[in-house]
Amino acid sequence: MNLIFFDLDGTLLNSESEISHFTKETLAKLGKNGIAYSAATGRTMLTGTSILEGHGFDLPQVYSNGVTIWDPKAHKLTLEHLLGSVEVSNIIETAGMQGITPFVHAVDSNDYFIYHASPRHDIEKELISVRYQNSKAKIMPLNQLSSLSQVTNVSLIGVAAAVEEIERGLNNNTNLVTYSGPAIEGSAYKWMDIHHYQASKGAAVKKIAEQLGATNLICFGDSDNDLSMFKLSDESYAPANAKIKLKEVATEIIGANDSDGVAHFLRQRFSL
Numbered sequence: 001m002n003l004i005f006f007d008l009d010g011t012l013l014n015s016e017s018e019i020s021h022f023t024k025e026t027l028a029k030l031g032k033n034g035i036a037y038s039a040a041t042g043r044t045m046l047t048g049t050s051i052l053e054g055h056g057f058d059l060p061q062v063y064s065n066g067v068t069i070w071d072p073k074a075h076k077l078t079l080e081h082l083l084g085s086v087e088v089s090n091i092i093e094t095a096g097m098q099g100i101t102p103f104v105h106a107v108d109s110n111d112y113f114i115y116h117a118s119p120r121h122d123i124e125k126e127l128i129s130v131r132y133q134n135s136k137a138k139i140m141p142l143n144q145l146s147s148l149s150q151v152t153n154v155s156l157i158g159v160a161a162a163v164e165e166i167e168r169g170l171n172n173n174t175n176l177v178t179y180s181g182p183a184i185e186g187s188a189y190k191w192m193d194i195h196h197y198q199a200s201k202g203a204a205v206k207k208i209a210e211q212l213g214a215t216n217l218i219c220f221g222d223s224d225n226d227l228s229m230f231k232l233s234d235e236s237y238a239p240a241n242a243k244i245k246l247k248e249v250a251t252e253i254i255g256a257n258d259s260d261g262v263a264h265f266l267r268q269r270f271s272l
């Protein structure tokens with residue numbers, strides 16, 4: 001049984017964070033040919049499920065870099081390696097020293113929560129008003145965060161230099177792992193996601209592959225958080241826009257995400 005896992009941003013999605021028409025058609029062809037596929041992304045369920053809906057992603061999906069596994073058929077949520085109160089406090093304190101207020105993401109069986117103190121910068125206000133307030137998330141004051149809250153990850157956005165300084169500070173905490181990159185809001189800004197160090201796409205993908213009885217695991221990805229699933233996959237493919245370290249360990253380098261590289265490769269690989 002072939003089982004494919006796609007990273008989303010920079011891999012399956014184009015630069016507009018969308019599934020192109022050509023890729024949609026390719027996914028439909030995979031389904032018609034009985035080829036199993038799903039997604040493993042750093043995105044939260046809040047922003048990830050809506051992108052996948054209607055494109056045949058019926059198998060368990062990996063979100064928040066392996067913290068969250070969502071089974072759309074069984075309507076079942078599995079959470080592993082959540083952040084504790086001590087880790088969250090450390091992140092908030094470290095970010096606050098650089099004048100940035102993080103967004104704390106938490107879930108329960110029914111709702112998605114984003115906890116945030118008063119925004120300090122326009123870029124934070126924009127993120128709340130443009131993305132979060134138009135989503136299904138419940139925006140909550142940070143002081144209402146409970147020790148019982150199931151915190152999947154903490155995210156933040158800010159001036160690149162400040163985010164890089166926060167990342168250096170958090171890397172001293174062995175309980176945490178950070179991922180960062182350029183923000184779509186502009187080249188002057190960077191985003192960062194922080195998770196428990198034991199969470200990884202690889203661990204979650206392995207768990208799903210074993211449950212489904214997959215005999216050939218195929219993974220696509222472009223960034224640091226994809227390395228863990230590349231290491232355990234039977235085949236791994238990095239688009240031309242991927243980071244160098246991904247290209248170095250990939251089975252093959254394929255076309256860039258903005259050129260439908262994944263879709264073109266799949267059509268050739270499976271004679272679709």
